[in-house]
Amino acid sequence: MATVSGLFDNYDDALTAVNKLEGLGIDRANISIVANNSGDWYGQRVDRPDDSNAGEGAASGAGIGAVIGGAGGLLAGLGVMAIPGIGPVVAAGWLVATGVGAVAGAAAGGAVGGMVGAMTSEGVPERDAHLYAEGVRRGGTVVSAKVDEDRVAEAQDILNDEAAVDLATRERVYREEGWSRFDPDAPVYTTEEVIRERERHRL
Numbered sequence: 001m002a003t004v005s006g007l008f009d010n011y012d013d014a015l016t017a018v019n020k021l022e023g024l025g026i027d028r029a030n031i032s033i034v035a036n037n038s039g040d041w042y043g044q045r046v047d048r049p050d051d052s053n054a055g056e057g058a059a060s061g062a063g064i065g066a067v068i069g070g071a072g073g074l075l076a077g078l079g080v081m082a083i084p085g086i087g088p089v090v091a092a093g094w095l096v097a098t099g100v101g102a103v104a105g106a107a108a109g110g111a112v113g114g115m116v117g118a119m120t121s122e123g124v125p126e127r128d129a130h131l132y133a134e135g136v137r138r139g140g141t142v143v144s145a146k147v148d149e150d151r152v153a154e155a156q157d158i159l160n161d162e163a164a165v166d167l168a169t170r171e172r173v174y175r176e177e178g179w180s181r182f183d184p185d186a187p188v189y190t191t192e193e194v195i196r197e198r199e200r201h202r203l
Contacts, residue, residue: 001030003122005144006134006159007167009201011035014141015160021145021155027089032093034115035141039191042090080189083115084135087188095119095144116182122146133182134174139194140165149198165201 008014014033066177077079095118115136119129124144132142141191147155189197 001117001146002149003124003144003146004152004156004159005132005133005142006156006162006164007122007170008031008141008143008162008164009139009198010163011141013163017159018160018162020174021143021156024150024151024154024158025153026145026147027069027193028093030094032079032091032095032144033141034089034091034095034136034144036086036136036139036189036194037088037090038189038194040088040138042080049126057103064092070085085182085186085188086115086133089136093144094146095142119144127171128167130172130182131171134179137171137186138183138189138197147167170201 005015010016012049014035018031018033022028034084037043078090079096080088082088095115115133116126116129120126121130124132124145132144136142143159145155
């Protein structure tokens with residue numbers, strides 16, 4: 001199997017991509033999602049399901065229905081955790097099982113070995129894996145799926161069609177600002193910084 005991945009600035013675009021991947025016949029056990037949870041937007045949207053704008057500033061601002069009803073059974077496995085250098089995240093799927101969810105390891109400074117290591121062990125180029133981790137640190141959401149070789153192009157098209165970030169463009173922006181790789185010792189982005197980061201990349 002091969003791994004396809006996408007970075008999203010908008011959490012609900014990521015959920016739509018997950019739903020379409022499941023519609024393609026990809027087993028939910030082979031799909032992962034890791035989203036920045038700055039400001040506890042996820043907790044607010046779950047705790048206040050009647051308030052469709054809960055956490056609007058820190059998250060995407062889309063309705064709670066997309067969070068509660070989206071992503072099928074994968075959503076039921078979402079858990080909240082903290083990762084050094086990234087901060088609070090909402091995550092589910094194989095990335096959690098193979099690295100990101102190793103809370104003890106993350107607490108010991110193993111976040112790079114967690115997310116970056118888990119992705120590279122499944123064939124994601126290390127350069128891309130560092131960009132995905134940095135993207136989550138700055139407020140984004142990563143969707144990653146293990147798919148049969150004959151489904152790679154179709155699955156990647158789904159991710160790209162749902163407004164996935166162009167990694168080459170985003171890398172150029174990061175590097176122009178002095179970034180070189182994901183650093184688990186870097187300061188966690190505040191909710192305000194996450195909002196500003198999303199705003200500057202909004203089309």
